[in-house]
Structures are given as C-alpha cells and as structure tokens.
Amino acid sequence: MxxxxxxxxxxxxxxxxxxxxxxxxxxxxxxxxxxxxxxxxxxxxxxxxxxxxxxxxxxxxxxxxxxxxxxxxxxxxxxxxxxxxxxxxxxxxxxxxxxxxxxxxxxxxYGSPEQQARWLKPLLEGEIRSAFAMTEPKVASSDATNIETEIVRDGEDYVINGHKFYISGAMNHRCQIMIVMGKTAPDSEDRYRQQSQILVPMNTPGVKVIRPMTVFGYDDAPEGHAEIIFDNVRVPRENLILGEGRGFEIAQGRLGPGRIHHCMRLIGQAQRALEAMSRRAEQREVFGRPMIKQGSVREDIARSACEIEQARLLTLKAADQMDRCGNKAARDLIAMIKVVAPQMACNVIDRAIQIHGAAGLGQDFHLARAYSYARTIRLADGPDQVHMMQLGRNLAAAYAAQED
The missing domain is CATH 1.10.540.10 (Acyl-CoA dehydrogenase/oxidase, N-terminal domain)
Structure with a gap:
C-alpha cells in the first residue's frame, strides 16, 4: 500500500x-x-x-x-x-x-427516498442529531441475536416494546430520530433474519427517556447515553428500513466503518496524550532534576510512541483493505484494530496521567475525559473478547485449510 x-x-x-x-x-x-x-x-x-x-x-x-x-x-x-x-x-x-x-x-x-428526504437531508446539513438504539440491559447485546425488543406489525403500523440503555446521542435536545434494532420474527429458525431496524422519532408517544447513563462518572454531555423504555411505540410501516429481517445485515454494514472511525479518532487522542506527557516531562522537576531525566519516564514516552505508530499503521492497512476488497474481506483487520487501538489508547493515556500526577486526574487537562472515552470504546461496537473470539475462529479455520 x-x-x-x-x-x-x-x-x-x-x-x-x-x-x-x-x-x-x-x-x-x-x-x-x-x-x-x-x-x-x-x-x-x-x-x-x-x-x-x-x-x-x-x-x-x-x-x-x-x-x-x-x-x-x-x-x-x-x-x-x-x-x-x-x-x-x-x-x-x-x-x-x-x-x-x-x-x-x-x-x-439502505434508506428509501422518503426516509432520505425526511431524515438524511437534515442530518447531512447538521440541522438535527440522531441515535442508534441497539444495546439492552437485560441481555448480552454484543451478540445482536440476543436482543429482545419487539417490533410487531399492526395493520399499517409497527408497534415497538423494549428496554434499551447506553443509547449514545439520545439525551441531546437536538436528537430527533433513532434507528432502533429489534425483532420482527423472533421465532425464525435463522437467528440472523429475526432482527429489523426501524426509524423512531424521539417525540413519538411511548418513547420514555428514563435517565442519562454515566461513564466513569461523566455524563458525556451534550450527547449523553440514555436509558430508554419503548412502551407501545407506534410508527408507520414506512419507517422500517430495507425490509423485515434485514436488521443484522444493516448492522454489519454500519459497524465496519464505525469501528475503524473510532480507532482513527483514538489514535488522535493517544497522540495528543503523548505530546502532553512529553511537554510535562520536559517542564516538571522531580527530585531536583527535570522529569525527563528519569529513565522510566523516557521509557514511557518511547513505548507510547511505538504503540501509537503500530496502531496507526494497522488502521491504515485495515482502511486500505476495506477500500480495495470491501468491508467483509477486511473483517479480520477491522477486528484486529478494534482490539488494538482502544487498548493502546488506554495504555498511552494512562501513562500520560501518571506523568501528570494528581493533575492528570482532574479537569485542568483533557486526560481524564480522554481515558473515559478510550475505555468506553473497548466495549462500544463490540467488546474486545467478542472481536478476539471471532478473529481467532476465522484465523484458525483459514490456517487449518492450508496445506503444510
């Protein structure tokens, strides 16, 4: 490349x-x-x-x-x-x-012309905000086939009942629309055709925002992460995206770029933390000499630079594979970087906090917020363990199929 x-x-x-x-x-x-x-x-x-x-x-x-x-x-x-x-x-x-x-x-x-005109256009213009409602508190939502939210056809409408949480963006006053993942065919033998995605305006009767969920005490305003109850929420059948049973397919198409975008942003956060710890080490005196004279501090800076560059290169390789071969062909590389980048960012930012001392934990530096974000991404769009489970399965099968 x-x-x-x-x-x-x-x-x-x-x-x-x-x-x-x-x-x-x-x-x-x-x-x-x-x-x-x-x-x-x-x-x-x-x-x-x-x-x-x-x-x-x-x-x-x-x-x-x-x-x-x-x-x-x-x-x-x-x-x-x-x-x-x-x-x-x-x-x-x-x-x-x-x-x-x-x-x-x-x-x-995947949206219809009507859906694009009603919701995509104002989103592209930045006139409104949106949310994606998938995660549920009562089931392990990293396996999307577990979700329990019901989407039931009733004449010309769909009726939605369910319980979601950590719905990012839904607390924002400007959030007007959610894409909700639920089941239209819970008894289907094909577990990957049970789910559908549907558009639900925030002001629909029965949409009950219970509370903002915090992350390490941060409410992540102004977007926030909402807990939401869907209590007999009724929307027109035209709000269904693509068709019944296509929800898992849509989710997979959505999450590939989303996962790598998170990794790209985390590299920016880690790079900023590296620069901050370097400045702090040069300017701060400990035990009668600049902190940078301490061998452990130099090692932390050097190790952080190495890890950032490794993650950056893997991100670029995954992005290149997505462009040339498609998201499905790049799934192993996407899984690798989704595991590597958040962990790398957590490690680098943690070292920067350590070098800043108590101040690194407070509001005078960006590091505490940055760590909260990086740690969140180890769970968002699938936890590390799920990506490693799938990656290990794919790699073992591929290597086993090769001749010695």
Whole structure:
C-alpha cells in the first residue's frame, strides 16, 4: 500500500489542522464552560464552529459520496479522523461524529427516498442529531441475536416494546430520530433474519427517556447515553428500513466503518496524550532534576510512541483493505484494530496521567475525559473478547485449510 497521501488529502489535512489549531483548540475551555449552563443543549460556540467549518468546506468529510461529502476513501479519511480525534468534541464541528455518521451511512445506503428526504437531508446539513438504539440491559447485546425488543406489525403500523440503555446521542435536545434494532420474527429458525431496524422519532408517544447513563462518572454531555423504555411505540410501516429481517445485515454494514472511525479518532487522542506527557516531562522537576531525566519516564514516552505508530499503521492497512476488497474481506483487520487501538489508547493515556500526577486526574487537562472515552470504546461496537473470539475462529479455520 502507498503511505503517501494525494495532494487533495494533504491539502484537506493541512486546512483541517489549521482550523483545529486556530478555531477549535482556543474554544475548548469555552465549550465546556457553556455546557455547564445547559448539559443537553448545543453550546453557542459549537454553533459558531460548525458554521465556520461548513463555510471552510470542511463538512461531512467521512462520506465517500462526493455529492454530499469530500469523496474520500477510508484510507484517505484516516488522517483527517485522527486529527479530529485530538479534541473529543471536534468531530461534531465537521459533522463527522458518531452515532450520526453511522446513521447517515445507513440511510444513504439502505434508506428509501422518503426516509432520505425526511431524515438524511437534515442530518447531512447538521440541522438535527440522531441515535442508534441497539444495546439492552437485560441481555448480552454484543451478540445482536440476543436482543429482545419487539417490533410487531399492526395493520399499517409497527408497534415497538423494549428496554434499551447506553443509547449514545439520545439525551441531546437536538436528537430527533433513532434507528432502533429489534425483532420482527423472533421465532425464525435463522437467528440472523429475526432482527429489523426501524426509524423512531424521539417525540413519538411511548418513547420514555428514563435517565442519562454515566461513564466513569461523566455524563458525556451534550450527547449523553440514555436509558430508554419503548412502551407501545407506534410508527408507520414506512419507517422500517430495507425490509423485515434485514436488521443484522444493516448492522454489519454500519459497524465496519464505525469501528475503524473510532480507532482513527483514538489514535488522535493517544497522540495528543503523548505530546502532553512529553511537554510535562520536559517542564516538571522531580527530585531536583527535570522529569525527563528519569529513565522510566523516557521509557514511557518511547513505548507510547511505538504503540501509537503500530496502531496507526494497522488502521491504515485495515482502511486500505476495506477500500480495495470491501468491508467483509477486511473483517479480520477491522477486528484486529478494534482490539488494538482502544487498548493502546488506554495504555498511552494512562501513562500520560501518571506523568501528570494528581493533575492528570482532574479537569485542568483533557486526560481524564480522554481515558473515559478510550475505555468506553473497548466495549462500544463490540467488546474486545467478542472481536478476539471471532478473529481467532476465522484465523484458525483459514490456517487449518492450508496445506503444510
């Protein structure tokens, strides 16, 4: 694979770096201060940043569709996502944040013209936010065939009953639509044809937002992670995406790019942590000399740089495989990076916290939030153990089929 980016990508990357350095980083403290005034609203500084990003042509960069996005491949998008990942809220500035990106991809790929006009268009414009409701508290949702939410046809409607939690984005006041995963054929012999996905507006009667779920004490405002009860929620049959029994298929198509986008952003977070620990080590004195003179500190910095670069290269390889051979052919590499990148980020950020001492745990540095995010991604879109289980199965079968 070619590690040299095209002139187009290099130009976009430089413009993005400049925008983040000149607009986003200086607004970071203001953003969090404004959040204290309205935890689930959009800070006014975000509105300003979005307007400027759109004016600068730095909008919907994740979309391979050049009509609505930048027309980039996964490999080309990787360095941009990494740069956006340096600031936790930065992806939203460019309309490139989860779960909206995955939902836009679902609607673009599987949605009907009516669904695209009603929901995809305002999402592409950044006028609304969205959520993806899959995880349930009563079953192991890492196996999607376990989900229990019912989607039952009733005349010209579907009626939904179920219990979801950690539904990212659903606490936001601007979240208007959810894609809900449930079962339309729970008794089907094919466990992978039991599920369907359906569009449910947040203001539908029977949608009950119970509470925001926290992650290590953080509420992750303004998106949040909601616990939601669906109590006889009735929506038109036209809200079903693609057709009954196609939910698992849609989920697999959605999660491939989503998983690698998380990994790209985590590399940005880890890189920022590495830079922060390096500055801290150079500037801080311990036991009468600069911290950087301590051998263990040097080793932490060196080891972190090695691990980041390893994860970066694996991410690029997975992205390249997705572009050339498709998501299904790249599934093993996607699984590898989904295991490697979050663990790497946790390790690097943890070392940065250690080098910052008690201050690394507090609000004066970004490290505590960053660690919470990295640790979350070890579970989001499938826990490490599930990816390793499937990866081990695939590799063993492939190697066993080879002749000695």
């Amino acid at each position: 070619n590690f040299e980016y095209s002139d187009k990508v290099q130009g976009l990357l430089q413009r993005l770096k400049n925008f983040i350095a000149e607009e986003v980083i200086p607004a970071e403290q203001t953003y969090y201060e404004q959040l204290e005034q309205d935890r689930w609203g959009e800070p006014s500084v975000m509105e300003t940043l979005k307007r400027r990003a759109k004016e600068a042509g730095l909008w919907n960069l994740f979309l391979p569709d050049s009509e609505h996005g930048a027309g980039l491949t996964n490999l080309e998008y990787a360095p941009l996502a990494e740069e956006m990942g340096r600031v936790l809220f930065s992806s939203e500035v460019f309309n490139c944040s989860a779960p909206d990106t995955g939902n836009m991809e679902v609607l673009a790929q």
